[in-house]
Amino acid sequence: MARFIVSRVCQGLLTLFLVSILTFFLINLAPGGPSAIMNFESTAEQREALTKQLGLDKPVVQRYGEWLGGLLRGDLGLSLDSQQPVASLLGERLPNTVILAAATLTFTLLIGIPLGVLAAVKRGGAIDRLITFTSTFGMxxxxxxxxxxxxxxFAVILQIFPSSGMVTAGSEFAIADLAHHIVLPMLTLxxxxxxxxIRFTRSAMVDVIGLDFIRTARAKGLGSFRxxxxxxxxxxxxxxxxxxxxxxxxxxxxxxxVExxxxxxxxxxxxxQAATNRDYTVVMGVxxxxxxxxxxxxxxxxxxxxxxxxxIRYE
Structure with missing residues (x-):
């Protein structure tokens, strides 16, 4: 098991290294530049000075080496747009995405697994066809x-839920307010x-239901739910x-x-936002x-x- 974990970690680090090379060179060699440099109100001298200040006048290979060295030290650099540390920006946004993801995954599993089991149990029937059609339509x-x-x-006509944001503007944070705002993006996801x-649960259940131990359990008189x-x-x-x-x-x-x-x-x-503003360091951080x-x-x-x-054992 330990050998397997070490092997997978090494493979993951190699994958991240290749992804960093591909992403860095693609975004840095693309035409254009950060929004601050492309400001049409700036003079040519101001743009040149800002280019040197941000280090964008250096060869792209040298810039990648400097960025990689900072990454190994835990420094993702500064945002070219806001001049804030990239790590701070990621630290502010990641918890919000985790909250939305956790709520979405929990809701999806609570609804999807029972529907998948029901479709498998009623295989070939009207309920199965309805669930399968609905899931296909959803995709x-x-x-x-x-x-x-x-x-x-729900936000404009019925005015039940807010249309945007994570909390009500100008109000203190409250769980109820967060839950009110998360409903629509959670349902969409x-x-x-x-x-x-639903489809994976149904397929897996169909394979298992036909096995001998299930027939034995039913022959012993166990309830359908069990x-x-x-x-x-x-x-x-x-x-x-x-x-x-x-x-x-x-x-x-x-x-x-959705976000x-x-x-x-x-x-x-x-x-x-980072891609639109050509904020290279934030794009790399994300x-x-x-x-x-x-x-x-x-x-x-x-x-x-x-x-x-x-x-299953990993040796």
């Missing part, structure tokens, strides 16, 4: 369109994630854990579209953070397999 809905639709219906959970949710679902958790492992990085990386539609101050919104989350999540998912199924 085809554009997230920006769904978010705007929710805002029009959940509807997009639910089809994957058979399907305690015995069948427990043995179907590995493929379900796999799809959860794929969903978590997407949520923690921040849904760019921007609802004005949620998370990682996705920060990434869009990329490395999201890449680290993906690698850690994949490692934890692999380790979870051995917990769910004792037969």
């Amino acid at each position: 085809a809905i554009p997230e920006f369109w769904l978010g705007i639709l929710f805002i029009i219906v 959940s509807i997009l994630m639910l089809p994957n959970i 058979v399907f949710f305690r015995h069948a679902l427990r043995n179907a958790l590995i493929p379900i854990a796999a799809i959860i492992g794929l969903i978590i990085p997407i949520l923690l990386g921040g849904s760019v579209v 921007n539609v609802f004005g949620w101050p998370g990682m996705g919104r920060l990434a869009v 990329t490395m953070l999201v890449g680290s989350i993906v690698i850690i999540t994949n490692l934890l998912t692999d380790l979870l397999y051995s917990v769910l199924d004792p037969r």
